[in-house]
Amino acid sequence: MADSTDPRITRSREAILSAARELLREDGPAAVTHQNVAKRAGVGRATVYRHWPQPRLLLDDTMAGVRMPFFRDPVPPVRPWLARQMRTLADELALPEVQAVTAALFHGAPDEPDAIARREQLIATISGQLGTALDSATRTGELQASADLLDTPAIIIGPLVFRSMFERRPVTDAMIDHLLNAIGTWTTPGSSPPADQADVGRGRDGGGA
Amino acid sequence: MADSTDPRITRSREAILSAARELLREDGPAAVTHQNVAKRAGVGRATVYRHWPQPRLLLDDTMAGVRMPFFRDPVPPVRPWLARQMRTLADELALPEVQAVTAALFHGAPDEPDAIARREQLIATISGQLGTALDSATRTGELQASADLLDTPAIIIGPLVFRSMFERRPVTDAMIDHLLNAIGTWTTPGSSPPADQADVGRGRDGGGA
DNA sequence: TGCTTCTGAGTCAAGTTGTCTCATAAGATG
DNA sequence: CATCTTATGAGACAACTTGACTCAGAAGCA
Incomplete structure (x- = not known):
């Protein structure tokens, strides 16, 4: 050949x-x-x-062939890194191709092993990076997690997926900040006290209604 | 006829x-x-x-023909009521028929108006009840919400859906408690101080890994 | 009992799916 | 440039699916 x-x-x-x-x-x-x-x-x-x-x-x-969302390698400090990844994830989840592929993950027989594997593979990369990042943040004292680490992917990513696939509305930066605060107590390493704890730039908020 | x-x-x-x-x-x-x-x-x-x-x-x-999950009418105090609804929702989301219907919501053309309407209708009931309940809890002082009320459905329900549809693992009571705490500060009306803030019975926890 | 109408079986045309063949043209090789 | 190789499009083909229709017979109703 x-x-x-x-x-x-x-x-x-x-x-x-x-x-x-x-x-x-x-x-x-x-x-x-x-x-x-x-x-x-x-x-x-x-x-x-x-x-x-x-x-x-x-x-x-x-x-x-469709580039699906993923999390980059974690870079300390973890909080702003994670905020950026979530912002990107939310934006990419809003793209028609990404939504189409996500929907296609549930095409066919519900418990066909291949289909289950495809779904797991998509979230495995993201969950893995997230786990590593939160692990490191916990070790350095940046984060005092209040939830089981096995639950954090669902807590962090679940709302973003739900927002894009079911509610079909944009994810605000305020929501990302809120989700970040939900997984535990963050301590800004070295710098100023945790005055307001916001990492994503202003401007995308207020997209409610 | x-x-x-x-x-x-x-x-x-x-x-x-x-x-x-x-x-x-x-x-x-x-x-x-x-x-x-x-x-x-x-x-x-x-x-x-x-x-x-x-x-x-x-x-x-x-x-x-498949009975889909819904939230009952809110009953004060809101926190234990909501915990029960979330527990039931999580359990029902684990049922094969419910998962099949949820997946079927994304069958066909992604932005066909009918499909969008079906998805919205499913979450409308739940989001509505949730909104009413949190509204009332805020008025009575039981809850001091820390997130936009428009975001709470995604924050509360998103992780449960993600857990059942993507991760295919059971939702622990600990996770429900955590999600409840994530939407704001709860004050047990009248009774004892918020010692541990747990409303769902023990026993389902530890289902990790 | 007699009347209505729902049902299953069958027929039919149109379209889809998967496979195969073959002439042709595009690319590799010398 | 000539020759060999191989991917391609067109078309043919059987098997199956889809949607519409007809009709005898059975089930329900009065």
Whole structure:
């Protein structure tokens, strides 16, 4: 075989995946069929079958093509770092592609092992980074956690996901600050006393109603 | 027409909806087709088409047949009432049917107005009751809220949904207590000082790892 | 008993899915 | 530039699904 450097292959694959992503975003995972994708990509139906014999593989690669949110490596002090990650996460959760992929995580049979694995994998990265960060913050004395560390992903990320997927409203900086305060008592290391404890820039607040 | 008291009609409808619910629970919303449902219900395919001409209507009625979580009317003192509602909500969110319906809320095109309306309707009842309760608790001085009231549904319910849909682990009573404390400062009206502020019975905790 | 109407079985056209074949053109190789 | 290799699009194909329709018969009702 021609390895996978054949420009015809790359061209086809890219056109197909791009079309598939559009379909996923616009019409949901059920619309990502070989036929639909081929038509939109301007490509023969057989070509799609050739590259992705099973529909599941096609949908998987389509979802993998969307850059999903993640947490960067933690940098002390932890609180402002975490505030930034949450702000970014909230913003990315508002993007149509990200929402489409998140919804697609629940497509198909509810307790299909693969589906469960996909959901776990998405949150594993974020939860892992979060755990490391809070661990370190606790050791340095920056944070006195008031909740089980195993619960913090749900407490921190849950509201952001809920806000974007169910309520479909933007996450305010005030809400992020509040969630940060909810996981324990923060001590600004070295600098001034915890006057107001706000880390995310002003300006996005007041988006209520 | 024979009104809708004709036993044949009720029999068919019940058999069909019951079969549809099974399919929804086991294989997801995409499996709720006229053909599948008819086969499982032991009913003619035409009969299903007769009662639900469009697939969407069939799925809607199937979802409506699953008792979804809600919050009862608030009863003072608010904190223990809310703790009970959250405990019940968490338990019901763990049920396969409820998870299936929740997942089905995100089936189809992401920004189809009907889909958005269905999601909003589910949380509207709960958010409404929650708002009323926290309002009253604030007036009576039981609660000094530290977050925007518009954010509390996300802060309170978000983690429970996240825990059940993404993490697929049980919600501990400790987590509920923590979430309650997160929305503000509670004052036990009349009785003893807020020693430990725990309202949900012991016993479900320690379900970590 | 007789009348109404719901039901299951079956038929049918249209569309979808997955597989295969083949001429052609695009790319690699010398 | 000539030749070989291989990905592609078009089309054919059987199997299946979807939605609409017909009809005899059974179930319920008066």
